[in-house]
Amino acid sequence: MFIDKLVWVGVLCLLQAAFLIYAYLQLREHYFSIQFVMTAISIIVVLYIINRPINPAYKLAWGITILIIPVFGGFFYLLLSVNSTRRAFRKSIRDAVAESKTHLSQDMSILDQIGEHSKHALPQARYIYNLAKYPVYQNTNVQYFASGEEMFITLLDELEKAKHFIFMEYFIIHDGIFWNSVLDILIRKAREGVEVKIIYDDMGSVRTLPPMYYEEMRQYGLECYCFNPFNPTLSLRLNNRDHRKITVIDGHTAFTGGINLADEYINKRQKLAGYWKDSGVMLKGEATWNFTVMFLQLWQHVSNAPVDYEAYHTPVSEFPADCRNCSDGFVQPYADNPLFSEVVAENVYLNMIHRATNYIYITTPYLIVDNEMITALTLAAQSGVDVRIITPHVPDKKTVFMITRSFYEPLTKAGVKIYEYTPGFIHSKMMVADDNYCVVGSINLDYRSLYLHFECATFLYHCKEINAVKDDILDCIEVSEEITYEHCLQMNKPYRLWLSILRLYAPLL
Structure with a gap:
């Protein structure tokens, strides 16, 4: 079907x-x-x-x-x-984003506190606010999940606690244990009077959901739309996909990361050989507001109706006890939008790389990067920074896997350490530096994520869970195979030529 x-x-x-x-x-x-x-x-x-x-x-x-x-x-x-449809699409998104920005404001005293702690973290926080308009917060607790299985259990527990509204926005939804467990709770909560809104990407779910799946969801009392409906017209609009993974519960709890609502993400379906490694974070506290606004931006677009943002801005006084006065460093959720000229997602990564002094560790399922990113990574390695990148050993897309490997040679030649995750496929999208800075989200190190998709992530500074992210990456390195520069030179010349051609067309794939 x-x-x-x-x-x-x-x-x-x-x-x-x-x-x-x-x-x-x-x-x-x-x-x-x-x-x-x-x-x-x-x-x-x-x-x-x-x-x-x-x-x-x-x-x-x-x-x-x-x-x-x-x-x-x-x-x-x-x-x-x-394409006139593409122009209307862009205008609708831009109008929604412009409206949402009026509901985001920065407490400047928090930026002052960051400046007192670190001259490196302050420019990053200011950049995200100045260009993407997402503020940085305190009074937010962060919990890191080193696997989809861990996040799945907590997600179900938090959904059960919902009293007012649940927002879910995902690239892929697939019938199975994960989605059916979530759906059962959503249907029950809707019957209890909880407002439930769902957005899924039509292209991302084209092989996993039947046509007009949103109609079935509406029969259960759930508000549901697909983003960017898949159609047969030749248009670059199909490249602009909603790759974000967001859950917001009652305005005080949010989830994000690389984990979609499908069984392979909790290793209940064997999509690829080996283990599916993923990660995510849960936020409890004031920073949840950024994710609420992100969701409502696209909800305004897909529903083609005005949104009352402040109706979902839960006062801190109404937060549960575990969401109040729970400061764990500085937390800044942000989104990137392909319809604007500023490449926020890539620049946040570049800021971290340029400002790292001791180490920068990265996990990404796809390593298909532009010259700016290659220059930043190689310059950091040549400056004595310990740069390590983990990519999959088991591919999910063979051509993309070959293109990823085509970038190994120039990076390893400069001293960047590349590791392939041998237990299976690593889908985590993370970057951690110097025990103080971290990004966890949906953003791959490839052209699609950095230039074409709607994405989201959370920048963390001075949070306890940054150590958990670092430890998880080091654990992954322990079971991974290092790919050295000598290893790259052993590839035969026709194959290396083929990889060079693939690299040339990487932006269009």
Whole structure:
């Protein structure tokens, strides 16, 4: 049933391609005139791309592709880019984000306190607030989960405590033990009068949910929408996916991380060989407000209706006892939006790398990075910082896995230590530095997460759980295989050439 949607979309896309070929064949007697016009269009498009304020890797990949096939290349790019639906999509998102920002404000005394503790943490916190408009908080307790299994148990317990509202926003939902356990609670809570809102990404769940799954959820009394409905039109809008993982309960408790609502994330379904390693965090306290606002931003977009943000801004006086006066350092949840020019997610990572003095440890399922990130990582390693990155040993996507490995050589040559997680697939997205700074969230070190997806994460400074993140990464390194520079040089030359070609087109995959 799930595949039917993909088959239908595939058929419609083929029909569109067939129409273009038919039109070409009908006009083939005018081939040279058409070739001249189309080539001229391609050259103009390449010049336009070169002058756009986008990452140079995109310019290179698109420019080469168009010039290799000049007759159709420029036309194909315009077909993808010029789309009225995409313009309406962008406007709706921008309006929602602009509205939400009026409900976020920074307590400047907290920034002053950070400045007294660390000159390195202050610029990061200011950057996130100044550019993404998400404040940093105290009075928030953080709990780290080193596996999906750990978070699953706590998530169910916290959902059972809900009295007013539950918000859930996920990239993937899949029928099974995890989702069915959550759904049972949501249905029961809705019958008790708790307001339940759900957003799932239609592209992310295209193979795991039936078409118009939100209709089934509404029959249970749950408010539900899919983000960016999957359709067969050729448009770059399909690249803008909601990759976030967010649960908000009553405005005082929030969950985020890499864990979707599917059984492989708690190792109850064997999607890949070996163990599925993931992670997440639970926040209790004032910082939950940032996640509440994030969710309501996209809810305003998908529901196409105004949102009363303050109706969900729970006063601290109404928090449960374990959510009040529970300060554990400084906590700053934030989101990144691909429809704006500022690449917040990547710059937060770059800030951490540039400011690390002792070590920077990273886990990511995909290591497909641009020149800025490569430069930052290699410069840190060459400056004596202990840079370690853990990637999967068992791939979930073979082509993406090969591209990830193509970045090993320049990084290891500069002294970056690369480890492949041999027990299975590591899906955690984390970065920790110098025992003081940490990011845990949904953001991979790849082009899709950093430039195309809607993402979220939590920046932690001076929190006790930072040590738990560090210890977990070190435990993963213990069972991982180190990939050295010598190891990279042992690859045969044709394979290394193939990897170089894949790297060139990595931004478009």
